[in-house]
Amino acid sequence: MELLTPEAVRAHATALGALLVDAVDGGASVGYLAPLDPAEAAAWWAGAAGARDVWAAFGPDGTVTGAVTLLRTDTANGRHRGEVARLLVHRAARGRALGRRLLAAAEARAAAIGLTLLVLDTQTDSPAERLYRGAGWIPAGTIPEYAADPAGTLRATTLYYKLLAA
Known part of the structure; x- marks a missing residue:
């Protein structure tokens, strides 16, 4: 996996888009309803290129098998924190700890650039919760009917945080 430059994110936008489509088709609540148009x-x-740090994992054939983003806060009182978002692993690449490695890469980069707090949200009772809890993320609370899943059904979302070593 690699941290992509903004130019590389734009160059791989179609492949990253296919990963996002796969996630939505698989039921992941990542901001879109199904069916998601690949162009969208x-x-x-x-x-997202330049606005977020983006890591991508590539399969042996060069296809994008996973990705994660780190969004930094630019407000004066929030420069110590960031948000992990869009942690995606293609359904064909699951079960190989790729999600854990992508998350660790984002956490390591956040610590290296001086962030001390990370936050994220995920659909309550989703498989992702096991990953986050196993990686030391702490649930901060649950909001009912926060976001629609890809089928349009409102679901609860759990907010998580992780304090990083300063």
């Missing part, structure tokens, strides 16, 4: 998914990634 690619456009989101192209827009």
Whole structure:
């Protein structure tokens, strides 16, 4: 896996978009309803270039098998924190600890650039919760009916945080 430059994110936007489509098709609540148009998914990634740090994992054939983003807060009172978002692992690449490695890469980068607090949210009772809890993330609370899943059903979301060593 590698931290992509903004140019590389734009160059891989179509492949990253295909990963996002796979996540939505698989039921992940990541901001979109199914079916997600591949062009819309690619456009989101192209827009993320430069605004977020993006890591991508590639399979032996060069396909994107996973990705994660780190969004830094630019407010004066929040420069110590960041948000982990869009941790995605292609359904064909699951079960190989790729999600854990992507999350660890984002956490390591956050610590290296001086962030001391990370936050994220995920659908309550989703498989992702096991990953986050296993990686030391702490649930801060649950909000009912926070976001619609890809089928349009409102679901609860759990907010998590992790304090990083200063």
